[in-house]
Amino acid sequence: MTMQAVVLTGHGGNEVVEVQRLPKPTRAPGEVLVRVHAATLNQVDLYMRNSGAGITHRLPQIMGLDAAGVVEACDADEPRLRVGQRVLVYPGVTCGRCEFCLRGEGVLCTSMRLMGEHRDGTFAQWVSVPAQNVLPLPDGLSFAQGAALVVNHLTAWRMLANKARLRAGESVLIFGVGGGVSLAGLQLAKAMGAQVWVTSRHADKLARAQALGADHVIHSASQDVVKTVMADTGGRGVDVVFENVGEAVWGDALRALVRGGRLVTCGATSGDQPSADLRRVFIRQLQIFGSTLGDLTELHELLRVVEQHQIQPVIDAVYPLDQVHAAFERLAAAQQFGKLVLDLS
Ligand SMILES: [Zn+2]
Numbered sequence: 405m406t407m408q409a410v411v412l413t414g415h416g417g418n419e420v421v422e423v424q425r426l427p428k429p430t431r432a433p434g435e436v437l438v439r440v441h442a443a444t445l446n447q448v449d450l451y452m453r454n455s456g457a458g459i460t461h462r463l464p465q466i467m468g469l470d471a472a473g474v475v476e477a478c479d480a481d482e483p484r485l486r487v488g489q490r491v492l493v494y495p496g497v498t499c500g501r502c503e504f505c506l507r508g509e510g511v512l513c514t515s516m517r518l519m520g521e522h523r524d525g526t527f528a529q530w531v532s533v534p535a536q537n538v539l540p541l542p543d544g545l546s547f548a549q550g551a552a553l554v555v556n557h558l559t560a561w562r563m564l565a566n567k568a569r570l571r572a573g574e575s576v577l578i579f580g581v582g583g584g585v586s587l588a589g590l591q592l593a594k595a596m597g598a599q600v601w602v603t604s605r606h607a608d609k610l611a612r613a614q615a616l617g618a619d620h621v622i623h624s625a626s627q628d629v630v631k632t633v634m635a636d637t638g639g640r641g642v643d644v645v646f647e648n649v650g651e652a653v654w655g656d657a658l659r660a661l662v663r664g665g666r667l668v669t670c671g672a673t674s675g676d677q678p679s680a681d682l683r684r685v686f687i688r689q690l691q692i693f694g695s696t697l698g699d700l701t702e703l704h705e706l707l708r709v710v711e712q713h714q715i716q717p718v719i720d721a722v723y724p725l726d727q728v729h730a731a732f733e734r735l736a737a738a739q740q741f742g743k744l745v746l747d748l749s
Pocket of ligand 1: 510
């Protein structure tokens, strides 16, 4: 039996992203075969298409990191899951025995293999993955929303909860609202009881962020971000900066922080070599955290928070598989507000 999948055949533009017919995967013992209904595009998919430099991978390879769907087959003695259950798929396959796995930080595993990066991914009608990578999809979420949680909300959750250790009542500045991670950061920071500032060059994205709960919006095309934050906070600055823009905002990110404040970054879409401004870092005793994705324990935590606060990931647009190129174009142009979804149902 065959299935449709989005396959990366080289590096460049959309010409290396092909919808192909491939054999349906066979399930090995200990794995769960999932009929994928939705998967979403992430920045790393664009990076894999454009260059993939620094990520060990083979070509051709099925793209995609996150997915939600239905269990089609699992071991007869599988204790947590049953055939027909709605589930989501965690993209990281870890070794379970390196120093980092043993101390409970699987996301730092020295041989971590991520779907869509180091092994075949989720832009396919079926995936077969280790049973531990498959979690129940919270009730009330669509397949598209469920898929959206697994990379963006998980990344934002680790950044806020376990890196910045955000507390209720604190202030957070989120750069570049509109992308999946920054919107997830907004939703989770509000659920955690923080006061949230967001920036964007687009007034329409700020209006939509406000409707999602942003307390303060800064139109970075016409307003100075640092001056606005300082004016809003009585000259104090914010407790936490949350960013994945990198070089273009790094100086502002450091200057917007209160003394002893925390900056957490998970990306560098505008460049990764900003001025370090070390004197500011040590004199004001700033803390800088790098973060990427999250581990399975954090995903279980996140799903509890999502259910408790009824968080609904924001979907920008849903594309059928044969329009995957249009989805990549929208991501590359940074036009989206929320997630770009592939419908694989
Ligand atoms: Zn490991």
